[in-house]
Amino acid sequence: MKLYPCFFLARETxxxxxxSVRSGGxxxxxxxxxxxxxxxxxxADRGLFxxxxxxxxxxxxxxxxxxxxxxxxxxxxxxxxxxIEYGFAEETEKLSSLFGNxxxxxxxxxxxxxxxLRAARVVARHGGRITAEATPDGGxxxxxxxxxxxxxxxxxxxxxxxxxxxxxxxxxxxxxVLESKNxxxxxxxxxxxxxxxxxxxxxxxxxxxxxLLTSMRLSKKATEMPIIIFSSDNSIQTKEKVLGMGxxxxxMKPDGLKDxxxxxxxxxxxxxxxx
Numbered sequence: 001m002k003l004y005p006c007f008f009l010a011r012e013t014x015x016x017x018x019x020s021v022r023s024g025g026x027x028x029x030x031x032x033x034x035x036x037x038x039x040x041x042x043x044a045d046r047g048l049f050x051x052x053x054x055x056x057x058x059x060x061x062x063x064x065x066x067x068x069x070x071x072x073x074x075x076x077x078x079x080x081x082x083x084i085e086y087g088f089a090e091e092t093e094k095l096s097s098l099f100g101n102x103x104x105x106x107x108x109x110x111x112x113x114x115x116x117l118r119a120a121r122v123v124a125r126h127g128g129r130i131t132a133e134a135t136p137d138g139g140x141x142x143x144x145x146x147x148x149x150x151x152x153x154x155x156x157x158x159x160x161x162x163x164x165x166x167x168x169x170x171x172x173x174x175x176x177v178l179e180s181k182n183x184x185x186x187x188x189x190x191x192x193x194x195x196x197x198x199x200x201x202x203x204x205x206x207x208x209x210x211x212l213l214t215s216m217r218l219s220k221k222a223t224e225m226p227i228i229i230f231s232s233d234n235s236i237q238t239k240e241k242v243l244g245m246g247x248x249x250x251x252m253k254p255d256g257l258k259d260x261x262x263x264x265x266x267x268x269x270x271x272x273x274x275x
Contacts, residue, residue: 001125003045004272007151007196010082011036013046014072017054021061029066032057035073042080043149044126045272052119056084056130056142059116063088063140080128080148083141090140095132151175151268154195156186156212157230158204162253166199166230169260173268183207187215190222197268198222199260202231202242210245217246226267230256 011034018032042049053072060070064086075081098113099120116130123130128146135141151173157163158181167177178193180186184207189195198216202209209229216222227249229242234252242250248271249263256263 001048001121003048003125005043005045005126006270006272007041007043007268008046009038009269010040010042010074011038013042013050014053014082016050017057018072020054021057024058030061030064031069032061033069033071033073035071036082037074040074040079041150042146044146045122048122049126052122052144053082055115055119056144059113060084060086060088060140060142063090075143075145078143078145078148080146081143082146083143085135085139085141087137087139089134089138090132092132092134092140095140095142099130099132151197151264152178152193152195153197153199153264154178154180154186154189154193155199156180156183156204156209157199157201158182159201162201162230165254165257166260169257170199170264172261173264181205183209183212183215186212190216190219190225194221195225197226197228197264199228199230199264200247202229202233202238210242213242213245213247224271226271228260228263228267230260 014034014036018034057070064070068087070084070086072082072084075083098116120130123144126146128144131143133141153170153175155163155166155177157166163179170177178189178195180189182204200209200212213227216225227247229247229250230253232253239250248267251259251263
């Protein structure tokens with residue numbers, strides 16, 4: 001199962017999954033409640049993760065009594081988790097066995113719940129796990145526990161003033177900002193830290209931005225890594241050159257600072273990583 005992960009808002013993904021479940025038509029008597037916080041982020045293969053959430057929601061909707069509700073929310077004790085609650089008392093041990101043995105075709109319930117087995121495999125492939133628990137009101141809660149991953153952004157910049165400004169403007173993304181002063185140092189950090197995004201100056205000592213950009217696009221690890229060029233050379237020729245070399249966006253110094261966070265967020269949330 002090949003993964004192409006990126007960051008995305010969990011609430012929006014839940015809405016897509018809910019729309020898919022509602023489109024079946026036969027579940028019109030079930031009320032769906034999306035209580036996922038607006039800014040909750042998930043890092044996963046968006047298509048596969050949406051498929052897993054849809055499978056769990058559909059299972060819950062089919063089991064829930066007519067006229068009742070199915071609620072999806074963030075598990076309060078786990079930042080990257082989603083919990084689906086519904087008013088039906090499942091055999092939680094049976095479901096837990098299925099979820100805990102997602103790679104075993106002989107797992108309890110594997111033939112009865114093939115879509116849940118598939119969901120368990122998808123979540124496990126991401127390093128997470130699905131669990132089933134009884135709720136105090138006699139229902140069931142299915143929780144997708146995912147690794148809590150925050151964005152790692154590598155800023156490659158030899159000017160200390162611009163490095164400080166860039167870090168300041170990226171703070172609103174609630175990520176980890178890594179620093180590098182030249183292309184050679186950046187190449188090692190890409191190998192060691194696997195950043196989710198690189199913000200790259202062009203004029204630097206040791207290895208300039210052009211050379212680093214070329215090396216990244218020839219590297220299996222960084223061939224699809226999102227790259228923002230942040231440069232004071234705002235000529236049309238330079239912009240066209242770096243975009244033609246594989247950069248995703250070009251921002252001009254210093255005016256581009258105001259767009260840096262939003263541009264970074266768009267790339268983090270829309271460009272999957274293949275490395």
